[in-house]
Amino acid sequence: MAAGVDCGDGVGARQHVFLVPGYLKDASKMKSGLMFVKLVNPCSGEGAIYLFNMCLQQLFEVKLFKEKHHSWFINQSVQSGGLLHFATPMDPLFLLLHYLIKADKEGKFQPLDQVVVDNVFPNGILLLKLPGLEKLLHHVTEEREIDNKKYYKYSKEKTLKWLEKKVNQTMAALKTNGVNVSTRVQSIAFFSGDRVSTDKEEDYIRYTHGLITDYIPKELSDDLSKYLRLPEPSASLPNPPSKKIKKRKKRLSVSGL
Numbered sequence: 001m002a003a004g005v006d007c008g009d010g011v012g013a014r015q016h017v018f019l020v021p022g023y024l025k026d027a028s029k030m031k032s033g034l035m036f037v038k039l040v041n042p043c044s045g046e047g048a049i050y051l052f053n054m055c056l057q058q059l060f061e062v063k064l065f066k067e068k069h070h071s072w073f074i075n076q077s078v079q080s081g082g083l084l085h086f087a088t089p090m091d092p093l094f095l096l097l098h099y100l101i102k103a104d105k106e107g108k109f110q111p112l113d114q115v116v117v118d119n120v121f122p123n124g125i126l127l128l129k130l131p132g133l134e135k136l137l138h139h140v141t142e143e144r145e146i147d148n149k150k151y152y153k154y155s156k157e158k159t160l161k162w163l164e165k166k167v168n169q170t171m172a173a174l175k176t177n178g179v180n181v182s183t184r185v186q187s188i189a190f191f192s193g194d195r196v197s198t199d200k201e202e203d204y205i206r207y208t209h210g211l212i213t214d215y216i217p218k219e220l221s222d223d224l225s226k227y228l229r230l231p232e233p234s235a236s237l238p239n240p241p242s243k244k245i246k247k248r249k250k251r252l253s254v255s256g257l
Contacts, residue, residue, distance in 0.1 A: 036062070037123040042098045043214055047121060050095075051087045057131050059095070060087035061256075089256035092127050093136055093162075094215040099124070100140060100154040101217065109144050109151035112137075159220070160227045163212060167228065170208045181207040206230055 033055035041048040051060040065084040096116070103115045112134075118124040127133065134150070137143065139162040141152040174181060182203045205228055213221040 037126060038121055039095060039124055039127075040098050040118065040121050042094050042216055043218075045098070045217075050090070052126060057129070059090050059092050059127070059130060061090040062087050091136075091256055092130050092133060093140055095124070095127060096133075096137075097140060097154075097159065097216065097220070100152070101220070104154035109142070109153045111149060111151055115152065156220075156223065160224060163216070163220075163224050164227065166212055167205065167208045167224075170211060171204045174204060174208065202230075 033053060035052045035054055037050055037052060038047045039050045040046070049062045051062050052058075053060065063086045065086060099116045099118070103110055112128060113125075116124050116128060137152060138158075140155060140159045142155050142158075144151045144153075182200055209221075209225060209228060209230060212224065216224070
């Protein structure tokens with residue numbers, strides 16, 4: 001069952017809520033113009049479930065929310081069970097970066113359909129069907145046009161500038177919504193042995209960088225940290241065996257910004 005699905009004219013992208021995890025067992029399953037596919041996770045390089053809204057022609061990131069002994073009000077009905085799948089709009093460039101960085105090892109300009117080649121996750125080619133994708137590519141690539149055909153090459157310089165904009169947009173959203181990140185950053189620093197920042201703005205940058213890290217490869221995350229001039233973290237201090245604390249870091253979905 002899904003909520004928030006509408007293919008009518010003039011309807012913008014909304015968050016979708018799914019109560020039936022069975023949809024995820026079949027990547028080709030479609031209902032109400034929705035298609036679940038397994039694509040490469042740009043951070044881990046492993047497979048993850050994403051959602052294409054074929055009506056809105058938009059990509060969504062799927063997150064699992066699981067609670068025991070809960071029920072949910074969906075539209076005019078009550079659904080038992082605490083398992084929900086949230087689908088949040090996602091910028092396809094995050095997924096495309098995985099292929100662009102990989103193709104850059106060849107050191108040449110290539111057409112996009114030769115860049116997005118994946119024998120493990122063949123549905124990655126669906127990214128190229130998203131409208132407006134070519135207009136976004138200038139944020140992360142150098143472009144050339146030969147005989148009316150476009151060729152692309154990954155640009156780290158452009159990508160870091162684009163990611164900096166993402167960081168600034170996310171910080172603005174956090175501040176607008178009154179999210180205080182200082183306590184969270186200081187808590188993480190305390191348990192990891194890092195120095196505690198006294199600069200609130202730096203706290204926002206560090207926290208937001210941590211959020212963006214979930215959507216980019218480790219090497220690019222390190223490059224972004226240097227680009228943002230974040231201080232190098234000190235080596236983590238091990239906790240005593242009898243005082244090991246399970247750390248949790250609350251994440252916000254920022255991939256659609």
